[in-house]
Each structure stands twice: as structure tokens, then as C-alpha cells.
Amino acid sequence: MRLIWTVIWSFLLSLMVVYVLASMTGDEFSLSFAGILTAIFTIVAVVLGEGVIKDDASN
Numbered sequence: 001m002r003l004i005w006t007v008i009w010s011f012l013l014s015l016m017v018v019y020v021l022a023s024m025t026g027d028e029f030s031l032s033f034a035g036i037l038t039a040i041f042t043i044v045a046v047v048l049g050e051g052v053i054k055d056d057a058s059n
Helices: 002-025 031-052
Strands: none
Touching: 002 031
């Protein structure tokens, strides 16, 4: 369930980033670029959440 929410939030944040960048530069909105950013954000969040960042309660 965490992975599903991670993908949903990554997609929404990617859409926001692509929209703002396209508006600032005067380019057209690209859904494919939002998909690429979604994949990158999801991979980074999963790697950080599952591997790199450790919970201190395990002591």
C-alpha cells in the first residue's frame, strides 16, 4: 500500500513540476516528461525509505 501511495504522490508532484516549468519557459506541457519524473521520484523515495534511512526505534 505504501508503494501505491508513493506512486500516486510522485505522479501528482511530477505533474505540478512539469506544469510550472512549462509555464515559466513558455513550452508546452509534456505528460511523458511527467511520467519519467514519476519513475525517478518513486525509485528515489523507495530506495531512501527502504534502505538508506533507518528507524532509530530499533535500538
